[in-house]
Amino acid sequence: MLRRIRSEQLQVGMFVARLGGPWINHPFWRAKFLVANEDQVRQIQSAGVQEVWIDILKGRNIPAPDTPEIPGPVPAPESTPDPMDPATVPQPAATLDAEIVRARELLQSGKAVIGSMFADIRMGRALEVNGALLLVDSASRSLSRHGQALLALARLKARGDENYLHAFAVCALMIAVGRTLGLPDDEVRELGLAGLVHDIGKLTLPDTPVHKASERTPDEEEIYRRHPSAGYRILNEARLYSNIPLDVCVHHHERVDGRGFPYGLAGSELSVHARIGAICDAYDSLTSSRPGHQPWSPARAMEYMAVRVDTLFDRRVFKAFTRTVGIYPLGTVLRLRSNRLAVVCAQNEADPLRPKVMAFYSVPQSRPTPTELIDLRHSGETVVAFENAAEWGYSEQQLMEIYAGSA
Ligand SMILES: [Fe+2]
Secondary structure (H helix, E strand, O other), rough: OEEEHHHOOOOOOOOOOOOOOOOOHOOOOOHHHHOHHHHHHHHHHHOOOOOOEEEEEOOOOOOOOOOOOOOOOOOOOOOOOOOOOOOOOOOOOOOHHHHHHHHHHHHHHHHHHHHHHHHHHHHOOOOOOHHHHHHHHHEEEEEEEOOOOOHHHHHOOOOHHHHHHHHHHHHHHHHHHHHOOOOOOOHHHHHHHHHHHOOHHHHOHHHHHHHOOOOOOOOHEEEEEEHHOOOOHHHHHHOOOOOOHHHHHOOOOOOOOOOOOOOOOOOHHHOOHHHHHHHHHHHHHHHHOOOOEEOOOHHHHHHHHHHOOOEOOOHHHHHHHHHHOOOOOOEEEEEEEOOOOEEEEOOOOOOOOOOHHHHHHHOOOOOEEEEEEEEEEHHOOOOEEEEOOOHOOOOOOHHHHHHHHOO
16 A cells, blocks of 8 residues: 655655656666665655655555645556656557667667766776666667567677677567566566676676686686676665666576576576576577677577576576577578578567568579568478578678568
């Protein structure tokens, strides 16, 4: 049961259900928590928050009778879109090619936001998340307009931008998987932030063990394995009052069989958020270029991960992941029975094994053909193999030009 009070009435022991004003303007971006100490009370008041909704069933009520309740509406239930909340405003659907244009701009601005956040951490300055949170909401809106455009684009990483774009790609994947799993909007938003900051601890470690092209020595491996805990410390010092980014940051290298690091947690010791983080981080790492690793095709990464379900990765979350990015993710190159190469350009929700593809290359003739859009549900064509586009002389960027014009 919610009561609306003035922020100066706030006391330790009250459960804050919502803070007045846009959430972005105050440090308590996860605006649901038990007020644990006077410091938090002072922070809310000094952040200029005028009014607070408290849940009197979960925490302390205001003393009656000399502290009247402020009349006024209580917030809308969480399941309805909140006009104050940019992440939950419904977005009109967009075509793939239209959304790719917007997602490209978003990636550019995101690179600047993440770059300055990372630079602050390297300089030992406190983590500033407001820009990151705006980015999470922009990613969220892009995924609402088109479920695949941002995910496909975020896989393409120019040399030198890998770290920023890995953070952004994992952010987008985590938002998308969180939605597929039906998690509440506030959790999905936290997952997005978790994606942006999950590897932030690497910024405080020496470069060599973290970005080494060859195999790490045991000492280097020991240093590398500190990055989840180092990230946890940075986030803890930023005092976000939010558990999900902390949890994902410290546990994204844990594995369900207990053979991960830093703590070797297993099974139910790992939260669903940590399991989502592990899968999204692994997928983006496998499909990205980094020192000593050529990017794998999405299909190869999916195959690799699928055989490691129940040892490295959680089965339920992986299932949601495949529903999110598709068994044949956008941009996957397939060989068809007619001996043509085709690139996946849209999923068929009802029949994920038969996506829409764009045929573009004749194998027997060793040359490109005029493109042809084929819906594998309604065609005699079938998939006979995965192909590596690079072996046929196509970059991911060229493939995108083929499939982005096809939706
Ligand atoms: Fe990591």
